[in-house]
Amino acid sequence: MQNAKVISIVNFKGGVAKSTTSQFMAYGLAEKGYRVLLIDLDQQQNTTYTLMQDDLLDIEKSIYDVFMKNGNIKDTIYNAGAIDFIPSVPDMMQIDFELQGKPDQPYRLHEGLREVESDYDYIILDTPPASPTIIMNALTASNDCIIPVKADSYSLNGIGLLSNSIKPVQKYTNKNLKIVGFLLGFYDNRLLLSKGIKEQLEEVANIFETKIFEQTIRNAVALSEAQAMKQSIFEYAPTGKVTNDIRTFINEYLEGENDGN
Incomplete structure (x- = not known):
């Protein structure tokens, strides 16, 4: 059985819809029949809040336990309808300090995913805006990296920092990223x-030697409303214009995979 493709949703800038992108990509792939695991790596727990049907205090095991090697990753997995997910906890903000100086620091997540990589077709990583250790772990564990950008005047801030993070990973810990x-x-x-x-x-995409997806995602209140209702956008607005944007984007990503682009 083929191992899952791991996709990091990354940008050092906050407020660019990393969590929203992670969620709609996970459910969009699931809508096509793929087995999907979504992992919340952000201590702010936005994805965890959206996907948890119960109180956040009910979380017994989380991605923090994977980083700290506390048991098997399978014990951290919850079901969220069409997908599975692993929640985050506020303790994730301590990871940079707790793993400092550890020789296997960049590989903790990669090693944990080995236990479940054959159980899924795709694993989506929702990353925090500012945690060098967590972002390095995510990129080291990933096949693909997608960078969401907000269409506003501050959108390109932090892109240079992201480049400085990706290049060392491609050179030292994950040459195939x-x-x-x-x-x-x-x-x-x-x-x-x-x-x-x-x-x-x-112009920035040329520097990164990549592209801009042809499909853009429109500004739509339905995305926020769906999260408030703890539903995927495909449940909340199955025929909405923004939902159609997302489906087109998912198809574009999959076509790029098939083309080897």
């Missing part, structure tokens, strides 16, 4: 600002 592309969200093609950001992003 591929930056698949930039995903432009909160997009309104009627606004000159959105179009201008897209033009600037094309």
Whole structure:
């Protein structure tokens, strides 16, 4: 059985919809019949809050236990309808300190995923905006990296820092890591600002030796409403325009996989 493809959703800047992208990508792949595991690596627990039907205090095992080698990763997995997921806890903010100086520091997540990589087709990693150890672990464990970017005037801040993080991983801990592309969200093609950001992003994509996904994700309140209702966008607004955006993006990603791009 083929091992899962691991995809990191990464950007050092907060507020660019990393958690939202992780969630709709996981459920979008599941809608196509794939077995998907979504992992929340962010101590802010946005994805965990959305996917947990019970109180966050009910979490007994989390991704923190995987990093600290406390038992088997299979004991941390919860079900969230069409997908499985592993929750985060506030203790994740301590990882940078607790793993400092450990020789296997960049590989803790990669080693943990070995126990479940044959159980899924895709594993999606929702990363925090600022935790060098966690982001390095995510990129070291991943096949693909997708960078969500918000269509606003501050959207490109922090991209240089991200480049400085990805390059060492590609050189030392994961030579096969591929930056698949930039995903432009909160997009309104009627606004000159959105179009201008897209033009600037094309220059950045060339530096990263990658592309911008042709499909953009429009700014839609339905995404926030679905999260508040603890539903996937496919449940909450199955025929919505933004849901169609997402399905088109998922198809574009899968076509790129098949093309070897």
